[in-house]
Amino acid sequence: MTKVPGRLPRAGHPDAVERHQLLRVRGRSVAWVPPLVLLVGITVADFNTTGEFRIISWIVLVPAIAAAICGVWATAVFAVLALVTYVGADNAWPHEYQTGLPDFILVAVGSILACLACAVRVRGERRMLHMRDIAETTRRTVLRPLPSDWGGLEHAAVYLAADSEARVGGDFYDIQPGPYGTRVLIGDVQGKGLGAVEAAAALLGTFREAGYHEPLLGTVAERLEVRMVRHREHTDALGRRDGDRFATAALLGFRDDDPDTLDVVLFGHEPPLFVGSGGVRFLLPDGGLPLGLGDLAADGLPPVRRVPLLPGETLLLTTDGVTESRDGEGVFYPLADDVARAVAADPDLARPHRLVAFVRDGTVRHCGNRLVDDTTVFAVRRRPAPAPVRGRLQS
Template identity: 80%
Template sequence: MTKVLDRLPRAGHLDAPQGHQTLRVRGHSVAWVPPALLLVGIMVADFNTTGEFRIISWLVLVPAIAAALCGVWATTFFALLTLVTYVLGDHAWPHQYQTGLPDFILVVLGGVLSVLACAVRVRGELRMLHMRDVAETTRRTVLRPLPPDWSGLEHAAVYLAADSEARVGGDFYDIQPGPRGTRVLLGDVQGKGLGAVEAAAALLGTFREAGYHEADLATVAERLEVRMVRHRGHTAALGRRDGDRFATAVLLDFPDDDPGAVDVVLFGHDPPLLVGPAGVRSLPPGDGLPLGLGDLVADGRPHVRRVPLAPGETLLLTTDGVTEARDRAGEFYPLADDVARALAADPRLVEPPRLVAHVRDGTLRHCGNRLADDTTVFAVRRSRS
């Protein structure tokens, strides 16, 4: 999972944002070193050239470099230091070798423009940090942190947004313990952007309530279908062009009364893989339509299928960012075959963290780190203790 961003500087602070200094060594900023070295280098070079060849006006580059690397106050300091250095250095030569007023004006204007450019850069970085903080808050709201080994389930998950700056998209997952068992939901809203995030949040809110209160998993599935239809109607009434969204999903229930089984409902989603000591097997494809499209068939009631689980068997759920990842030749990522080979080489791959890490790395390696869609890998099994 992506890490939580550092806290932002207070509004109005025009120094470089913490953590976004271009050059840092052991946590300390060394962004001042390049402009300082450039200033010293220009002066040394100028004093070691002939009088007719003056490069002291190149000092205008010093605040420009500082503007790209340092904060506003540091850039201002280098602009003033450059001006003082220019005056002292230019007057150290005989009168006939001085560069004079034109280059003095150039250094002054260069310093002023560098400070202004630095202020614009820092404000842009602060704005970017604020937007990333908003995106991170949204991600943690939609994809809330899950306690480890929650309600008798071991689990691990990784979410990779196709847009690395967005940090959140239409993929969603959650675990909801309840009085009659623990439910799991993973899904993928069609499309991208804030509309997909909004739909995912609506479905997760319904799941967290229905998954706890409803005794029948089929009723939970119906509640999800109704919520998606209501959401579609609301967005269509607003006149938005994304009012026809749907979502594929997998709904699981680990019943308390049968620890050797799991109930599964598939809403147009790829069936989970079961990864265990005996190998890798796939559940049969479901007959359910994606959420929001249940009214297209006469009997839209979702079907619940109970699947036996072998001891230590892990369910692997992924979104189409995994199954539709392509290499340069256009070949899809062979998820089941890759997991089976890795499991034969390392039986510990049944552990959810290892399994999720392997699929994540395999997906990124297969597509050359070029994700075409949001990607979620989720692995869950009953706790062995």
């Protein structure tokens, strides 16, 4: 997948690993510098104060600071250094100015507690890293990485989970090339949490198989509807309270035999925007119901609509994290108008990776970096056919 430039915003605060990266210079840790500077500073200050005002006992702060930013062994080293420095500095003064045994006990106890606190912190960080690896594996399983030019499509995507710790939510997207063309799916499972992730994984698994094997896009749509109903029946049988779960989705089909058209099935999802150098085209909704609610529709599943596709035109697909993003006054993000103005000023913005970056930045800016729902921005377009190579005629 095309990597979208720029730093991706995330809800919440940076984790411990990101904080510790700030204490590295050219790949090497400098976490030992602050406690060392504090150790030297307290010692020098103690020697430059009067005997009535001794601050050497403040050296207990050295192992405490080390416990917050260093490893266990480094904290233990600073604890020993603090004790040795305290004894040396205190004994260098005349007897009447020495702080003596009480402050030595204070420094010793503080050093031991600092080492214990550091061990607890490091253990928690290791557990956090393990959980982050699990979350990353889950994300890569549900939203698998897509090769560049996959299925003859140039594509780019940004996914921002509202739950910054889980890093994955109910939004899903994928591209599946096959013998009957390349199919694209994007959707949003109703609700949040692991139940939404599970439903998204079920739909993606069905799409990857049906999108490859089924000749007709309408059959792929039927398979997705059946899978959502089966998944809901399974969770009902387990006694879980997500029996009313459904998913909005947009299913696209790029035909190999007709590159100038596009097949579209909308399951209650926002229609894609057709973005090209000439501006932005709209596709009206067809009133189709979300996946899992097909039995409520009198006409059955949404129809497969075949629409024209202009050369170089990019399809912009988003989830409701974009369309329902609001500013401080409750105004929705004007996606279509914003994109239309930007493309009119810079037609090259229609390229997928630039378009996705623009919509991402616009959404985050509009909502003041307060994402309340999973947000997906996905853009695809046909890869232009290579120009024929003209060779010389040889006799």
